[in-house]
Amino acid sequence: xxxxxxxGMILMGVAxxxxxxxxxxxxxxxxxxxxxxxxxxxTLTGIMVFWLGIAKVAEQSGLMExxxxxxxxxxxxxxxxLKRDSPALNSIMMNFAANLLGLGQAATPFGLKxxxxxQAENDDKETASDAxxxxxxxxxxxxxxxxxxxxxxxxxxGSVNPSEIVGTTLAASLxxxxxALLLDALLRRSRRFRQRV
Amino acid sequence: MFVAAVDAISRWSIPLIFVIVLGYAxxxxxxxxxxxxxxxxxxxDLAVRILPYVVSIFVALGIFRASGAMDSLAASxxxxxxxxxxxAEILPLMVIRPLSGSGALAITAEILRRFGPDSYVGxxxxxxxxxxxxxxxxxxVYFGAVGIRKxxxxxxxxxxxxxxxxxxxxxxxxxAFGVK
Numbered sequence: 335x336x337x338x339x340x341x342g343m344i345l346m347g348v349a350x351x352x353x354x355x356x357x358x359x360x361x362x363x364x365x366x367x368x369x370x371x372x373x374x375x376x377t378l379t380g381i382m383v384f385w386l387g388i389a390k391v392a393e394q395s396g397l398m399e400x401x402x403x404x405x406x407x408x409x410x411x412x413x414x415x416l417k418r419d420s421p422a423l424n425s426i427m428m429n430f431a432a433n434l435l436g437l438g439q440a441a442t443p444f445g446l447k448x449x450x451x452x453q454a455e456n457d458d459k460e461t462a463s464d465a466x467x468x469x470x471x472x473x474x475x476x477x478x479x480x481x482x483x484x485x486x487x488x489x490x491x492g493s494v495n496p497s498e499i500v501g502t503t504l505a506a507s508l509x510x511x512x513x514a515l516l517l518d519a520l521l522r523r524s525r526r527f528r529q530r531v
Numbered sequence: 532m533f534v535a536a537v538d539a540i541s542r543w544s545i546p547l548i549f550v551i552v553l554g555y556a557x558x559x560x561x562x563x564x565x566x567x568x569x570x571x572x573x574x575x576d577l578a579v580r581i582l583p584y585v586v587s588i589f590v591a592l593g594i595f596r597a598s599g600a601m602d603s604l605a606a607s608x609x610x611x612x613x614x615x616x617x618x619a620e621i622l623p624l625m626v627i628r629p630l631s632g633s634g635a636l637a638i639t640a641e642i643l644r645r646f647g648p649d650s651y652v653g654x655x656x657x658x659x660x661x662x663x664x665x666x667x668x669x670x671x672v673y674f675g676a677v678g679i680r681k682x683x684x685x686x687x688x689x690x691x692x693x694x695x696x697x698x699x700x701x702x703x704x705x706x707a708f709g710v711k
Contacts, residue, residue: 336671336686340591347594350603359597367593371586374633375578383574388552390570391563395556435544445669446577446676453677461681462674467688470673474629474666474689475696480540481661487640488657493648499657502707506699507662514692518684527684 382443389428389444398424412472412515415464422451426469434479445473461529464522471518475511478503577676584675588668592631601626616710617701620645620652624659629666629693636660651710658704663696 351360392398402424409423410416416423425448432441448469456463462470481503488496521527556563595601605622612622620642628635642656666689674682 336667336682339667339686340587340671343591343595343600346600346604347591347596347598350600351594351598354599356598360594363593363597364590367589368586370593371589372582374589375582375585378581379574379578382577383571386574386577387567387569387571388549390573391556391561391566392552393570394566395552395559395561397552397555435540437544440545443574443577445673446581447573449673449677450577453679459678462679462683462685466674466679467683467685470670470685471688471692473673474664474669475692476662476664478661481657482540483636484639484657484661485538487636487643488648488653491640491643491648491653493643493653496648498708499654499661499704502654502658502700502703503661505703506658506696509699510663510692510696513695514688517688517691521684521688524684529683 378439378442381439382446385440385443386447389425389447393424398428402427413465413468417455420451420455422448422455422465425451429469429473430477433473434477441473445469458529464529467522468515468518471514472511475507475514477507477511580676581672584672588630588671592634595630596627596634615701618652618655621655621659624656625697628659628663629690631668632665635665651704651708654708655700655704658700659697662700663693666690666693 348357348360351357389398405427406423409426410418413423413426425444429441429444429448432444449466452463452466452469453459456466481500484499484503485496488499522529553563556566601623605626608622608626609619613619617625624635624638624642627638639656639660643653646652648654648657666686670682670685670689674680674685
């Protein structure tokens with residue numbers, strides 16, 4: 335499906351550009367986007383280096399373990415396939431915490447670390463495990479307690495009450511996350527999508 | 532009052548995390564600086580691994596947008612969505628939200644500027660922006676970073692959840708503020 339969306343976007347773009355006679359835009363946007371992507375990753379590198387350093391300190395000092403203890407039973411309900419003492423649970427917890435606080439930039443390094451640890455426990459290295467799918471589905475549904483960025487944008491645009499959308503945002507994201515978890519639980523056992531070992 | 536609280540949290544949470552994590556480690560006699568550097572090295576490795584995936588998505592999205600294909604797609608969806616009273620102005624946001632975070636943010640900023648943050652469209656854009664995430668980008672970068680090729684039902688569930696997020700946004704914004 336990734337293949338289909340990716341190739342589809344490029345082919346549709348080229349076709350529309352051909353129909354409208356501005357193929358030059360395709361060429362220029364290709365190189366502009368590639369450059370922008372590298373700039374984005376370089377910015378992200380600084381952030382990742384920093385947060386993974388902090389995470390290592392929290393891990394070694396035992397702080398992560400103490401925090402993880404409280405939320406572990408809840409996480410194990412969402413990820414029944416993981417081992418009780420799976421190291422991935424700590425990274426998943428940090429990723430969710432960062433997302434909840436609206437610290438999107440801190441969420442990425444913890445998310446990638448969690449994926450690396452989930453992959454270590456995965457039997458088939460080319461196929462996503464149940465836990466990986468659940469983890470990413472929760473990330474894409476995006477529960478946020480404090481949508482800090484959008485509140486700041488609304489304030490900048492002169493809103494009378496910039497944070498009035500916090501309630502609707504939380505309700506909508508909570509609803510779609512629960513929906514995603516249910517759909518995931520249903521599909522991961524289905525004949526078409528279940529993991530074959 | 533609430534704005535002040537949100538503002539305070541976004542201002543204080545990161546410095547507080549530093550103080551707590553580093554203070555706790557020092558108290559427990561961890562070799563803080565060297566441990567930090569050990570962890571930091573993992574960041575470089577991850578960055579190198581995700582680079583090809585980020586480039587591939589940015590390029591496809593760039594072509595899709597610059598060619599005008601995205602506007603055509605939004606226009607072709609319009610008749611379907613007008614049945615459900617979805618304002619036409621919000622369509623580009625719904626198309627771009629699963630694909631690109633910065634692209635969606637740019638569209639939301641434009642909607643807020645043009646229609647005002649306290650309009651129906653403005654509140655709807657804000658809620659949609661905050662309540663879903665960039666499904667396509669997250670899936671390809673996260674799975675790509677660890678070498679997963681078969682993603683099973685992740686894309687299907689992710690896109691269905693985005694759609695549900697949009698529907699719920701419309702529902703809750705209407706319930707809470709009406710359609711003005």
